[in-house]
Amino acid sequence: MALTGLDIYKLLPKTNCKKCGRPTCLAFAMQLAQKKASVEECPDISEASKQALGAASAPPIKLVTIGSNGRVLQIGEENVLFRHEEKFYHPPGIAVAISDNLTDKEFDSRLQKINGLHFQRVGTEISIDLVALTNQSGDKVKFAQAAQKLASGTKLATILISESPEAIGAALEHFAKRRPLLYGTNSKNYEPMAKLAKEKNCPLGVYATSLEELAELTEKIKALGVNELVIDYKGKGPKDVLHGLTKIRRCALKKNFRPLGFPTITFLEDEDHFQEIVQAATYVAKYAGIVVLKSYEPWQVMPLLTVRQNIYTDPQKPVQVQPKLYEVGQVTEDSPALFTTNFSLTYYSVEGEVESSRIPTYILAVNTEGTSVLTAYSGDKLNEKVVAKAMSAAQLEEKVKHKKLVIPGLVAVMSAKLREETGWDILVGPKEAAGLPSYLKTTWDKHGKKD
């Protein structure tokens, strides 16, 4: 838990010398607590106090970086238990496992499939982050050979999984400077594993079957000079794993308990193709740092990536689309034109319904600073002038010849003013996006198309 202003005050010289530019030491302490000042600004603070403050101000969950060139994944440094309290910062890594036991041909085709696991959603690319190479063969030569193929065959970040330090060491030869996560450290092999991680400057994945054992292990490894750890509590079944992840997050945030102050990794073991994703999605919502899948079908990975994208959006910032004229389908100068706001949820609902109507349509996303229709209207971010301006900026009069604009049913009241402002015919559309297909098929067809 972060220190309060008073806790910090006790560590300061309490001379009120004003050298830091604040009237009193207490005022300085308060600003330190709010992270608006830096310890360095006090010239007289003791070394011991500085260290105490430094340790206390370190993030409660360590930031871990996996990968170097190509794709880099950063996990950890979360501040809250619930996203509405602030936000979740570092989206968990989604990894897909690949075995060193596959034949060359199988390996290549599997890797090709894994590399293809990226999708376009709401104007952003969503993608898996990691490939996890398992040492299923138990053979270090095979593992190293597979690592070599993997290194040249993917730009994704990598997890090398083996309990054998020799196998990891051999595989690492092919990953120079690529900073893979080395996974497979336990209470038996932690010394050689930590040595490898330190030499090659790689993060280390550590597992145990109890949180107590896990905490002990991370302390021992830290003492050997490795600080970037990813921890795996091997729970017994989905509920126990959920409990473990919750306890780890709470220990770090509520108790500032350093031995568990690391991002987590969880392997999905369920043989059922639905349950595997069900559990992975649950852990993405509740405190996973990395989830490792066995599955690699797009229909399985796409919803998981979407959960992650949704849960990790900033709840304090409305997600916006670029305010401009969008063309859905093969539009012509006779196509209907409608406007909505640039709040992404509103826009994509409208776009989705227009798409499903299969009627090519122009959608003008008016800049309302990412607010919904009613919110924008009541806050005067949406009025006839704003719409008219957006219409001329998008040169709508050159795109369609009918001079008819469909407006959201919720702001029917602005029809007259908008007509006056633009000289266009204003047609009142449905109140909900869901009404658009039938509106476009019937009302527009009757009144909009013809003069």
Place this chain on the structure above:
Amino acid sequence: MEIPNIVERWSGEVTEVTLGATKEEGGTRKKIIKLGGANCIPYIDFEGCPGHRPVIAMDVLDIVPEEWPEVLLEPFKEVVSSPREWAKKCVEEYGADLICLKLDSVHPDKGNKSAEEAVKTVQSVLQAVEVPLIIWGCDDPRRDNEVMPRVSQAATGERCLLASATQDNYKTLAALCLADGHNLVTQAPVDVNIQKQVNILVTDTGFPVDRIVMFQTTGALGYGIEYVYSIQERERLAALSGDKWLALPILCNVGYESWRAKEAKARDEEAPGWGLARERGPLWETITAVTLLQSGADILRMLHPKAVKAVKKQIEALYTNNA
């Protein structure tokens, strides 16, 4: 090494609500459902009681669904013209805990059927299944205010769950539920304050708080689920902290919303990079459901049997101790 104690004690508890009434209680249900009772974060039972298990209500429509994708229609294709047979199939074959009968046919745009016909449908479904019933209006306030009184009366004593009362239109439905012994869904547009407001308004009419289920218009995976997720999470945390106006079970309309997503309904040939539609659609619905479970959902309205099966498995897992 010893781990710090992070167990939290919550002062509030989700109010218990009972759906369905047995013969002894004045109804004809053989199965009844209890909701609520949780006094900890969902499934975190090392610090309290997780309460009654979430339940799955499968939707039954009183019209033949027109725009359903093939994958969704397939499991119901023999029963879609008979709500009675449809409901039976959901309970007997697909394991629905209860049925949500959606009275779409009375909507002016969807047939404008009479109240008498709606009453007949409700009666036939009540006879066909032994589980409790949710009766959902057509969401056209004028028609609902006309039809729901008849429907409610026809199901007197069955302790159904009637939907839905909004901030602007709650009096008729609250009065009906009170008179005919039903529970009531109160609805808010992804807004904690409006939810609380409508709950207070409804109880101000003399309606008992332990007969209310809350509904924030659900957003599907990829289509605003994060808003609903956080709103519901805030409601549940408020409940656990002692806010009795929000200490009520939560309902989510998972099926309908999920299957509006193009990721769920696109056919194989329309989305070659997305993988098999017959798996993709049900999984989209499944993931919407299990994500919302983490925010505190108690009743999930669902559609596809495959999704229902997967979510039931997860609920079972979240109540199973292996440790």
